[in-house]
Amino acid sequence: MVDDEQRGGLLNLLWLQSGGCGGCTLSLICAEQPDIVSALEVAGIRLLWHPSVSEASGTEIRSIIDAIRDGSMPLDILCLEGAVIHGPNGTGRFHLQAGSGQPMKTLIAELAGQAKTVIAIGSCAAFGGVTAAGDNTVEASGLAYSGSVPGGLLGSSFRSRGGLPVINISGCPVHPDWVVETLLQLGQARFGPRDLDDFGRPRFYTNHLVHHGCPRNEYYEYKASAEQLSNLGCLMEHLGCMATQVHADCNIRLWNGQGSCTRGGYPCISCTEPGFESPTHPFLETPKLAGIPMGLPTDMPKAWFVALAALSKAATPPRVKNNAVSDTIVMPPTGAKPKRGK
Amino acid sequence: MTRRIVGPFNRVEGDLEVSLDIKDGIVAAAWVNSPLYRGFEQMLSGRNPSDALVMTPRICGICSVAQSMASAIALADAQRLTAPPNGELMRNIILATENVADHLTHFYLFFMPDFARPVYQDESWYQELAPRFTAVSGDAIREMLPSRAAFMHIMGSLAGHWPHTLGLQPGGTTHAIDGATQARVLAILAAFRRFLETRLFGDTLEAVAELDSGAALDAWRHCRAQARSDFAAFLRLCDALDLNDLGRTSNPFMSYGAYEVGGSPFLRRGVFEGGKTRPLDASAISEDISNAWYAKSPEPRHPTRGLTIPDSDMTAGYTWCKAPRLAGKVVEVGALARQAVDGHALILDLVTKHGGNVATRVVARLIEIARVVPQIETWTRSINPSEPFYFKCASSDEAQGAGLIEAARGSLGHWVSIKNGRIANYQIIAPTTWNFSPRDSAGTPGACEQALAGAPVRQGETDPIAVQHIVRSFDPCMVCTVH
Numbered sequence: 127m128v129d130d131e132q133r134g135g136l137l138n139l140l141w142l143q144s145g146g147c148g149g150c151t152l153s154l155i156c157a158e159q160p161d162i163v164s165a166l167e168v169a170g171i172r173l174l175w176h177p178s179v180s181e182a183s184g185t186e187i188r189s190i191i192d193a194i195r196d197g198s199m200p201l202d203i204l205c206l207e208g209a210v211i212h213g214p215n216g217t218g219r220f221h222l223q224a225g226s227g228q229p230m231k232t233l234i235a236e237l238a239g240q241a242k243t244v245i246a247i248g249s250c251a252a253f254g255g256v257t258a259a260g261d262n263t264v265e266a267s268g269l270a271y272s273g274s275v276p277g278g279l280l281g282s283s284f285r286s287r288g289g290l291p292v293i294n295i296s297g298c299p300v301h302p303d304w305v306v307e308t309l310l311q312l313g314q315a316r317f318g319p320r321d322l323d324d325f326g327r328p329r330f331y332t333n334h335l336v337h338h339g340c341p342r343n344e345y346y347e348y349k350a351s352a353e354q355l356s357n358l359g360c361l362m363e364h365l366g367c368m369a370t371q372v373h374a375d376c377n378i379r380l381w382n383g384q385g386s387c388t389r390g391g392y393p394c395i396s397c398t399e400p401g402f403e404s405p406t407h408p409f410l411e412t413p414k415l416a417g418i419p420m421g422l423p424t425d426m427p428k429a430w431f432v433a434l435a436a437l438s439k440a441a442t443p444p445r446v447k448n449n450a451v452s453d454t455i456v457m458p459p460t461g462a463k464p465k466r467g468k
Numbered sequence: 469m470t471r472r473i474v475g476p477f478n479r480v481e482g483d484l485e486v487s488l489d490i491k492d493g494i495v496a497a498a499w500v501n502s503p504l505y506r507g508f509e510q511m512l513s514g515r516n517p518s519d520a521l522v523m524t525p526r527i528c529g530i531c532s533v534a535q536s537m538a539s540a541i542a543l544a545d546a547q548r549l550t551a552p553p554n555g556e557l558m559r560n561i562i563l564a565t566e567n568v569a570d571h572l573t574h575f576y577l578f579f580m581p582d583f584a585r586p587v588y589q590d591e592s593w594y595q596e597l598a599p600r601f602t603a604v605s606g607d608a609i610r611e612m613l614p615s616r617a618a619f620m621h622i623m624g625s626l627a628g629h630w631p632h633t634l635g636l637q638p639g640g641t642t643h644a645i646d647g648a649t650q651a652r653v654l655a656i657l658a659a660f661r662r663f664l665e666t667r668l669f670g671d672t673l674e675a676v677a678e679l680d681s682g683a684a685l686d687a688w689r690h691c692r693a694q695a696r697s698d699f700a701a702f703l704r705l706c707d708a709l710d711l712n713d714l715g716r717t718s719n720p721f722m723s724y725g726a727y728e729v730g731g732s733p734f735l736r737r738g739v740f741e742g743g744k745t746r747p748l749d750a751s752a753i754s755e756d757i758s759n760a761w762y763a764k765s766p767e768p769r770h771p772t773r774g775l776t777i778p779d780s781d782m783t784a785g786y787t788w789c790k791a792p793r794l795a796g797k798v799v800e801v802g803a804l805a806r807q808a809v810d811g812h813a814l815i816l817d818l819v820t821k822h823g824g825n826v827a828t829r830v831v832a833r834l835i836e837i838a839r840v841v842p843q844i845e846t847w848t849r850s851i852n853p854s855e856p857f858y859f860k861c862a863s864s865d866e867a868q869g870a871g872l873i874e875a876a877r878g879s880l881g882h883w884v885s886i887k888n889g890r891i892a893n894y895q896i897i898a899p900t901t902w903n904f905s906p907r908d909s910a911g912t913p914g915a916c917e918q919a920l921a922g923a924p925v926r927q928g929e930t931d932p933i934a935v936q937h938i939v940r941s942f943d944p945c946m947v948c949t950v951h
Contacts, residue, residue: 145506147947148481149529149631155573156620156630161613163604173604177478181581181603184474184931211504214780220505224475224485256526260511263778298526299632355642356858382617382624390628390635391642395522397632408516410634453644453857 136172137202137313140194140237141247143177144221144230145257145266146208149299150248151178156382157302165306169313171203184225191233194240203312204241206234206269209250209257210279213265220264231279234269238280242288243312244269245295247305249397252294252326254278259403268294270326274400290319294326298397303379304331325400327373336369336387336394339377346370348442349435350450355410356391359450363419366410367393370423374398469496474931475503477939479578479603481530482946484904486939487786488932490925495935498913498920500904505761505788508951509776512894517543517863517886520894524882525632527896527951530573532631533566534875535948538882538896544638546869546884547861553730554857555640557847558626560727560734561653562636563873564844565622570876571803571833574943575668575698576601576612579830582940583705587926587933593708597701608667608698615663621656622844625649639859646853653848661841669838670697676838680813682821685831699834711827715919715938718823719798721805722748722902724881726874727843729850734843735874739799740808743820750872752795753881755897759785759906768793768909771883772868774895788950791905791914792897800824800915801878801902802942804832812839824919826941833943865889875899877945898948916942 143151155162155178166173175182175190182190193199210231211221218229226233238244246269249255253273258266267278270292276282285291295304308328311317323332337346345351345360352359361367369377369387372394376386387394395409396402407413413420422431445457475485487499508527512520524539525532537559544551551559581603588594600608623630626643635642645653661673669676670693679685689700706712725737738745754768763777764784778788799805804824807815814835818828864886871882878899885893905914913921916939923934 143483145504147526147529147532147631149526149532152529152532152631155577155613156617158614158617161610161617163610163613175478177476178481179577179604179609180478181585183478183936184476186931187476187478211506214778219780219782220778221483222503224477224483224501224503225473226475256511256523257506259523260507260513260515263507263510264505266506299529354858354860355637356640356644356856380624381629383621385624385627385629387628387634389643390626390633391644392628392634395634408518409522410518411516454646454853 136170138174138200139171139203139205140174140190140201141176141205141207142230142234142237144206144208144234145211145264146248146250146255148178148207150207151176153299154302154305157306162302162306165309169309171309171313174199188225191237194237201237201241203243203245203309204237205245205247206251207247209254209266210234210269211257211264211266213263216265235279238269238284238286241286243290243293244286245293245308246270247295248300249296249298249402252296253400255298256403270294271400274325291322291326293322293328296325296327296398297374298402301331301376301379301381304328323373327398331375331379332373332398334373334375334378336372336374336376338375340369340388341377342388344446345450347438348446349439350442350446353451356453357451358453358455361388361393362412364412365393366395366407366412368396368421369394371421372396372399472930474935479581479940480944480946481528482949484939484944484946486920486935488920488935493925493927495920495923495925495932498917499786500789500906500914500916501787502789502904502946502950504946505778505950507778509894509896512891515891516889517546517884517891520884520891521634521637524896528945528948529631530570531566531875531877531880531945531948533563533627533633533636534873534880536633536636537563538871538873538880540636540638540871541873542869542871542882542884543861544869545871546867546886547638547864549638549859549861551638551640552856552859554851554855555859556729557851558641558857559636560729561844561847562623562627562633562641564727564840565619566630567876568837568840568844569616569620570943571837572612572616574833575830576608578943579940580608580702581606582933582936585933591708593704597705600698600701611663611667615660619656619660622653625653625656637858638861640857642858644853644857645851650848650851650853654845657841657845657848664837664841668698668834670694670700673838673842677835677842679835681817682814685814702830706827711937712822712825714826714923714934715941716823716825716922717800717915717919719800719915719918720794721808721824722794722799722801722879723806723809724748724872724874724879726806735806735810738809739794740805745809745811749795750870753897754793756791756793756908758791758909759787760790761785761788762790771881771895771897772885774883774893776895785906787906789901789905791908792902793908798905798912798915798918799902801899802829802832803836803876804829805878806874807832807836826937829941863889877943877948878902880948896951898945898951900942900944900946900949903942904944904946904949916944
């Protein structure tokens with residue numbers, strides 16, 4: 127077994143998966159500059175085991191887990207990807223660990239108690255996510271939340287051995303950099319409770335709204351709305367976009383090079399927020415009351431919003447109005463007239 | 469006879485456990501268990517049909533676009549809607565990008581690292597190949613990850629991001645690209661092609677795709693440039709370890725046909741059996757649940773009438789995976805099946821000689837990369853930015869639809885029935901549901917269970933290396949299998 131000296135100052139990381147799709151790992155291996163293997167090196171992290179990339183299989187994994195259990199292998203960082211599955215009837219039998227037949231929820235709770243830092247990777251591990259959708263027949267929860275309610279598997283008062291609550295890197299999927307930058311800061315021991323928001327999410331990406339940096343902002347300003355997917359206009363009024371309320375930097379820090387949901391032509395479905403999986407309306411439709419979209423920006427008086435919207439709609443330039451309902455720019459901006467000397 | 473349980477089985481997508489009966493150093497019988505159940509089919513019931521486009525991709529992080537595509541096609545079928553040509557081309561590019569990336573991920577991240585295990589350290593090839601393919605730290609992984617990530621910029625450019633895009637819709641795609649983006653995608657493809665041609669193949673994609681027999685492949689791999697390629701390294705391993713004899717199966721191969729434009733697919737649809745391809749009768753598909761943990765229905769059902777009601781007591785059976793059958797028979801799906809059904813000359817020659825096995829399954833994936841990447845280039849050039857990419861999808865209160873497509877790992881089907889404007893039933897059969905199915909009511913094991921029988925077990929092995937090669941040769945996706 128590995129003692130502290132042999133670890134050479136590296137942090138041991140164990141990655142488990144339970145009730146999820148594995149998409150956060152797949153997003154993570156799209157990490158660039160550097161790639162994920164280099165990023166772990168830079169962060170000073172030694173991968174004890176990860177289900178998609180490590181060599182160890184079967185009994186080799188079980189012996190790593192046993193060594194953590196008996197304390198001979200220190201566990202610095204535990205990452206869980208996927209929801210905790212409690213069903214049926216609290217038994218956890220909808221997900222038994224392969225090879226041991228032990229309910230995964232029991233193993234996760236045990237290892238979370240040993241880990242210096244616990245990270246929930248993705249909205250499933252943080253809040254339950256898609257695995258908890260609908261009637262939640264599998265009784266899925268997050269590590270320390272069920273939806274927006276504190277508790278989950280570990281309980282609202284849970285603190286890992288290092289003193290932090292569960293770090294919830296929410297998102298469906300996570301952006302690779304959200305994980306990488308959290309790990310880099312943990313590696314430097316420069317990540318504390320003040321770096322987390324009210325849902326335990328790293329503030330470096332949740333201090334922003336998905337709306338920030340959205341290329342449709344001018345359409346939003348004038349309430350020039352897309353009438354169907356593929357139109358260039360703002361997706362909020364008709365197509366269910368929640369970007370003005372959703373915490374994440376998706377349009378500042380882009381995805382797979384140059385992408386984001388709204389850049390890809392479809393609405394933000396609020397995937398970093400607890401409970402996003404069960405909206406009260408179809409994902410691609412905006413719920414309205416008397417013709418006015420419900421769920422307006424949370425920190426703006428509604429009356430002001432309605433008044434400003436009416437005003438800006440009336441002032442919409444024809445260019446913005448026409449482009450909003452087209453799939454490509456039909457009226458380009460005209461340049462400022464060149465100033466002439468006298 | 470000893471019984472051994474192997475798991476957690478990693479470097480597959482999702483959770484997998486395999487039970488083996490071992491006699492005289494040989495696997496006598498195998499049982500494949502998918503131990504995770506999430507209940508997507510129940511979640512979808514009662515929802516607005518378009519919500520399936522959000523939910524079903526999240527069945528699987530590695531086949532996310534394939535799930536989107538099957539869902540979009542099922543909803544389009546229900547509404548009798550055809551996407552405009554640009555929409556079809558864009559969907560093909562996005563799906564093919566995922567499929568090619570998955571084949572690459574399988575080869576470098578999931579499959580090859582097993583040959584760098586200490587069990588092989590005395591083999592003559594070990595010193596050369598282990599540093600290249602070792603899990604996590606191998607040179608090949610270091611080279612592949614940035615190339616793959618750059619290739620996935622196609623997703624950022626066309627579909628917002630990957631995984632879990634909403635860009636694929638019944639009426640086409642949501643992002644009408646311009647000529648600059650079109651040119652950008654071609655540039656991304658050119659860079660990716662360079663990685664494939666220098667490292668994976670040591671030759672042009674076209675030359676690899678044109679290999680037309682086992683003899684031609686043998687001659688090709690000994691040429692100087694190709695001999696240093698990762699494909700040639702794998703072919704050397706096939707000889708050294710007799711991978712053509714490992715994990716053999718002789719079931720029919722099935723493909724739903726892939727990448728349709730204007731009603732004709734790039735890769736044919738059909739069933740390959742006895743050396744010939746015949747038409748596929750999708751109405752002959754049924755799911756048998758006699759060995760799965762579900763409330764029992766009296767007879768196997770076609771997915772349009774399928775039920776997914778978990779048996780929380782887990783009384784009879786040994787997995788959450790159902791047993792899909794075609795006219796009552798086990799079929800194998802995947803790149804090998806797709807290329808055999810399509811009639812690729814090299815693959816036909818290999819399966820005629822050796823059937824399905826560890827070597828042919830991997831070779832077919834690599835050949836498919838060489839065939840599909842040039843096709844992505846062609847589709848990209850065929851887009852006409854001044855034409856529409858998307859038609860709005862009407863909604864009807866009562867409708868039924870099916871979306872039968874090819875994911876990286878094989879045939880993926882979605883069957884939706886809509887009543888009162890809501891999803892009344894939604895059933896999914898994923899590729900690995902076919903390949904990793906349990907025994908059916910007649911006791912016939914699934915494809916992987918059959919492939920494992922006869923696998924050698926070395927003295928003292930707890931997790932037999934041959935079993936690992938066989939299981940991973942299917943590139944199983946367990947999160948799709950049970951959903």
